[in-house]
Amino acid sequence: xxxxxxxxLYRARRAKNIAxxxxxxxxxxxxxxxxxxxxxxxxxxxxxxxxxxxxxxxxPPPGEEGGLLNAIFGSILxxxxxxxxGAPIGVLAGTYLAEFSRTRFTARLGETIRFVNDIxxxxxxxxLGLFVYTLVVAPMGHFSAxxxxxxxxFIVLPVVVRTTDEMLRLVPAQMREAALSLGVPQWKVTVQxxxxxxxxxxxxxxxxxxxxxxxxxxxxxxTALNNQYWTTDLMQPMANxxxxxxxxxxxxxxxxxxxxxxxxxxxTVFVLLVSVAARAIVxxxxxxxx
Amino acid sequence: xxxxxxxxxxxxxxxARDVRNDRRFAWIVGIAGVFVLVSLxxxxxxxxxxxxxxxxxxxxKFLWTDxxxxxxxxxxxxxxxxxxxxxxxxxxxxxxxxxxxIAMFLTEIAPKWLRGPVGAAIELLAGIPSIIYGMWxxxxxxxxxxxxxxxxxxxxxxxWPIVGRxxxxxxxxxxxxxxxxxxxxxxxxxxxxxxxxxxxxVPGRLKESAYALGSTRWEVVWDVVLPxxxxxxxxxxxxxxxRALGETMxxxxxxxxxxxxxxxxxxxxxxxxxxxxNEFAEADSEMYRSSLxxxxxxxxxxxxxxxxxARLMLRQLAKKEGN
Numbered sequence: 047x048x049x050x051x052x053x054x055l056y057r058a059r060r061a062k063n064i065a066x067x068x069x070x071x072x073x074x075x076x077x078x079x080x081x082x083x084x085x086x087x088x089x090x091x092x093x094x095x096x097x098x099x100x101x102x103x104x105x106p107p108p109g110e111e112g113g114l115l116n117a118i119f120g121s122i123l124x125x126x127x128x129x130x131x132g133a134p135i136g137v138l139a140g141t142y143l144a145e146f147s148r149t150r151f152t153a154r155l156g157e158t159i160r161f162v163n164d165i166x167x168x169x170x171x172x173x174l175g176l177f178v179y180t181l182v183v184a185p186m187g188h189f190s191a192x193x194x195x196x197x198x199x200f201i202v203l204p205v206v207v208r209t210t211d212e213m214l215r216l217v218p219a220q221m222r223e224a225a226l227s228l229g230v231p232q233w234k235v236t237v238q239x240x241x242x243x244x245x246x247x248x249x250x251x252x253x254x255x256x257x258x259x260x261x262x263x264x265x266x267x268x269t270a271l272n273n274q275y276w277t278t279d280l281m282q283p284m285a286n287x288x289x290x291x292x293x294x295x296x297x298x299x300x301x302x303x304x305x306x307x308x309x310x311x312x313x314t315v316f317v318l319l320v321s322v323a324a325r326a327i328v329x330x331x332x333x334x335x336x
Numbered sequence: 337x338x339x340x341x342x343x344x345x346x347x348x349x350x351x352a353r354d355v356r357n358d359r360r361f362a363w364i365v366g367i368a369g370v371f372v373l374v375s376l377x378x379x380x381x382x383x384x385x386x387x388x389x390x391x392x393x394x395x396x397k398f399l400w401t402d403x404x405x406x407x408x409x410x411x412x413x414x415x416x417x418x419x420x421x422x423x424x425x426x427x428x429x430x431x432x433x434x435x436x437x438i439a440m441f442l443t444e445i446a447p448k449w450l451r452g453p454v455g456a457a458i459e460l461l462a463g464i465p466s467i468i469y470g471m472w473x474x475x476x477x478x479x480x481x482x483x484x485x486x487x488x489x490x491x492x493x494x495x496w497p498i499v500g501r502x503x504x505x506x507x508x509x510x511x512x513x514x515x516x517x518x519x520x521x522x523x524x525x526x527x528x529x530x531x532x533x534x535x536x537x538v539p540g541r542l543k544e545s546a547y548a549l550g551s552t553r554w555e556v557v558w559d560v561v562l563p564x565x566x567x568x569x570x571x572x573x574x575x576x577x578x579r580a581l582g583e584t585m586x587x588x589x590x591x592x593x594x595x596x597x598x599x600x601x602x603x604x605x606x607x608x609x610x611x612x613x614n615e616f617a618e619a620d621s622e623m624y625r626s627s628l629x630x631x632x633x634x635x636x637x638x639x640x641x642x643x644x645x646a647r648l649m650l651r652q653l654a655k656k657e658g659n
Contacts, residue, residue: 063552067445073437074446074454077528080521081461084472091475138368146365159369162376165643168575169376170582172609173639176632177379180386200375207372231354233361254463261465264584264609268616288467292585295471303475310468321463325456 085314092311095304100312105274105290108299114309116276120284124191124270125260127280128198133252136203139163140210140248145236160211167204174200175265183269191277191284194270201262202255209251213244246327253324257317263288287313380636387630389623398630404595406619411627413634415595419512419605420635423587424580426516426601431523431580432573438524439531443561444553455532462525470589473518478590482509486602505602510592513601518586523576530572534565534653571649578642582635584609608635 099113106112139159147156178197183189217240225235241248271283272293291309294302384391390398390411401412438458442451486507494504505511538561546560562569592604593614608631619625 059552059555063554066440066554066557070437070441070445073434074441077434077438077458077524078454081458081525083476084464084469084521085461087472087476088468135368135371138365139372142365142369146362147369152366156369159373161647163372164647165640166372166376168578168643168646169379170578170584170609170635170639172582172584172612173379173383173632173636176386176612176629177382180382180629181378184386203372203375232358236361257463261467263465263467264613267613271617288465288585291467291471292588295474295589306471310471313465314468317463317465318460321460 091307095308117285117287117290120286124195127195132199132202136206140207143211144214163204172264179268189271189283192280197265197269198259205255213247217243250324250328257320383633389626390630409623416608416611420607423515427519427580430520435527438528443535458525467585469586474589478509482507501599505600512605515587515591519580527576534568567649568653571646574646582639588613
């Protein structure tokens, strides 16, 4: 009797375990299935639409052939400006969190900033776009590439703050103590010792931020808007790849759809390359530290 | 004596300069830190300011009226708010169990050689821009659903008692169900990678003890790993929810942009983010624009609450780890 009930209990547990493992494996296949489908669609449609004119011609009017030159230029320019505005402030703020919030008051302030930064990190980008709209576009009276770059900078900022903070805290305390005991002032310790030690990590943070903003669409809709023509004027609306993809994909024209797929392909490949590069830097530096 | 006095003066000078520079540097990094704090507060206030016209005109009624009439200048946020909540709910319904399965697979079931590549692939895919998901949804998923899936759903599930109304409707492919599915596909990598990371923090000796007592893998995950990481798992889910609520491009493509209140998941609807993205550039009146910014403020409040809960939950695990 006793043996029988243990036997059934054992069987039930075994069955449950097998069912759970099968379901978990199916869940993984389910997740991977969609993602492979999406990447495959983008790559195959994009490769078919890829053409040299993509990089040599401007965005066309409906029904005509053209390329994405002005949009690619605009995306590169605004992303670089976004990193240029956001990353230095991010590195400094991360330095404050890791190195300078030591007294009781500043420690509490540091905790609050860290918390707010985490929220900013996952805040919807469309909200940041509206913020920059009321901050920059509305007072100026018109859309501009500068406003687009500023909205991207607000996305770069929390990513860089987070990685800088984490990377600086990974630097061993002995390094700080050794430098300080030689009489080196703290700012020099920070800039010449700590930044150097955590450089790969900080660069990774900046690259991840770059990967993230290069595909951002929502904030650019109300800041940089779009522009069918070539422009280098930061005070004017500027074309950029994500908004062009959005506009072209939503249009009824086949030639615009083709260009949208080509843009999606370029965007995806760029983002994946940058993320892989970022990860490679981290793993290499980890090996060299051991 | 003079030859010694001179260097001390120089050293004092140097020390004073170092102190001054240190103080300056501390100020600079402090200002940068406070800038982060200020930018979040400023974002909230700027949207409150931008939406003041709508809030003043419609009052709190703005939140639960369903009019959206640019011609007569009457705006209410009910339809977008409802659409945002419904699509996010559908997304979480699909994404949470799938993500849990993936995390369990990657930490307990998969052979060692498979864990690294699959984990890395999922993390890389989390970085694909959301506009790609939206485009794929519009050009690939919508035709498949409207031709093969939704007619069947309408015919069979539409007849069910009570829940039937969620599945009845014309199979046009665009709609809240499609948007929920695309959102789910988008947040699965996020939630799965957070859960995986969280599961990896469980001390090996806890799991080994359970295995040594004869526990099955499922029992280890359900009775040891999950209780140990519960708060952080909920945090990860809320992080995904925050993303699903605020996601713009992935849903704008497939939601259908219709300002109508409907229970059917097969019918087009609207969400806060999609409404703003679709209409902002065309908003021609002060009131229209202000109402859209007010919508943004509502979205900000909702996601802020969800993300705060997420971070508080995730923090509890960090504390446990520290001890």
